[in-house]
Amino acid sequence: MNLSNIYTRAAFLLLLNFGLLTGCQSSQTPTKTTNAAATEETEPAVPLKRVDVRGTIIRKVYDQGQVTLEVEGITSQYSRFTRAYVLVTPITQIIGLDGKTLSMNELFEGQNVAILLRGGGQGNLTGVGVARKLWLEERY
Structure with missing residues (x-):
């Protein structure tokens, strides 16, 4: 060759x-x-009827780019937990009252929220988990 x-x-x-x-x-x-x-x-701008926790933010702690929320829930057949400790990461979808996306620094104590937790959260009456999606709600 x-x-x-x-x-x-x-x-x-x-x-x-x-x-x-x-x-x-x-x-x-x-x-x-x-x-x-x-x-x-197709994604809903309003909170789902059934969520993991629905309630008021009573404490917010910011540390190293993540926010931890303590949410005091209302007793409802449409929410799993009456109280939850939720980690909000930079990839969590936060939707405001007008349906637009918000950032973590626009969350404050006293706001009403509905939260879906990644993996459904853990616990019986007190949920602990990472937020997948968070909606702001009107005052009730």
Whole structure:
């Protein structure tokens, strides 16, 4: 086998691999750019009827980019806990009264909230968990 034949085969294999790799890449669907508006419309801007805890924030502690809330709940058939200690992380979705997203620093003591906990939380009457989604509610 001569040297030019080896170079020809190597070039052919290189082009074949390149063609296969780019073909696989273009067949994938794009990331959430096309359906972003549709998913925002389907997610509820108002709190769900059944949540893990619904009540008033009675204590807020900020430490190293995370907020811990102590929520005193109301007794209701639509909430699991009457009291909860909730960790609010930067990835928690916080939705205001107008349906827009809020940041953690807009939470304060005395606000009414409804919270879904990641994994459903732990405990019997007092829930402990990480907030997945948090809605602000009107005063009651």
